[in-house]
Amino acid sequence: MIFYLDECFNTGNNWNDKSQPYFTYGGWIISEDNLEKANSIVKSFAEKHQGELKSKSFASHKGIKKVINLSKELMSKSNAVPYFVCFEKNYLIACKVVELFFDCQTNCKVNGYLTFPNEFEYFKIISNTEGINVSYENAKKYLPPIKMTKKALADIISTDQRLCTYIGDIINDENIHSECIYNIIEKLESLFYKQGFEQISNIFKIENFDAKKIYEELIGEELKDTTGIKVSKKSILVQPSLYEMIQNLRNHYRNLRLVVDTLGIQDSQFAEISERLEVPIEVVEESENEFMILASDLLVGHVARLVKNIIDNSNFVGESDIELLKSTITEKNSVFEHQSSIWHLKFSEKSGKKILEKLGYQLNDNGTNQILKDSFHLFRK
Incomplete structure (x- = not known):
């Protein structure tokens, strides 16, 4: 299985960036047998779109609908699995x-x-x-x-x-x-x-x-890079969250390998994750020819903006906007045993309630206090 991974709203160690209080990692998981079909679906989608295939180009209501339809086609015709984690910093x-x-x-x-x-x-x-x-x-x-x-x-x-x-x-x-x-x-x-x-x-x-x-x-x-020059400080925000996500997927998909869009100075973290988890990771510098990376960008960008709008009480979140999110965060689509797939979202109780209520979940008071x-x-x- 191949996991095509991208991110949105990642500010590395800048925990106090008020303009980006959330970030999302994820993309599409697909078997190699279905990869050719999936690539053809995304390629056909790209040929109908003028300009670069980036999530910021699909932020309108019409654009979001296109992303949802593309995602549905990937799920139904190539058995691609949408997977992401979204965090509140x-x-x-x-x-x-x-x-x-x-x-x-x-x-x-x-x-x-x-x-x-x-x-x-x-x-x-x-x-x-x-x-x-x-x-x-x-x-x-x-x-x-x-x-x-x-x-x-x-x-x-x-x-x-x-x-x-x-x-x-x-x-x-x-x-x-x-x-x-x-x-x-x-x-x-x-x-x-x-x-x-x-x-x-x-x-x-x-x-x-x-x-x-x-x-x-x-x-x-x-x-440090190979010359000994400092390139980054290991972030307790980025690296552990990536590690946790990949570790969980590795436990479910024993033959998992990753294809990831570059994180620039944070690329060195992938080498450490790959070594520790024994998961092959390919870092892509030029993603315009990797159709499933492009599809992951569309998925993750949509989820990230949607979650932010829900928590910020935006009036621009309609039923069709959350259709894709609702289809991925369900019990039946959870890939882990002994827990529901609501773990996709790591938020405080206050923010989490806003999201789950918008998704129509029946909330139970767990009495955590x-x-x-x-x-x-x-x-x-």
């Missing part, structure tokens, strides 16, 4: 805080549960190491609520815009001192106390944390 900052400050390697007051992304990943590890002979379905009611707990923690942190901006400044500015980690610890202690989570607030004492390790992970590391009150003791030492 402010929420990703909050997620990174959860990863760093609730990890047993940096916080001596928590156990290792929250190191795992969810309870299913935890179950896979303990099953392999301890020889547990029971299905996940039978075991999951006894597992700690890892996924919902991490989401609840991130939701609370993401509500503090000043804190997220402060952390974004640390990432952006190479000269900020590691003492800033102490400030973050104090701010988190105050935030959780004000929100009524005293048992969480109590763990935020400076002596409980490895501030040096947290700072090193938060600030990232410099990447109550989960913290009832279950956080399971994650403390």
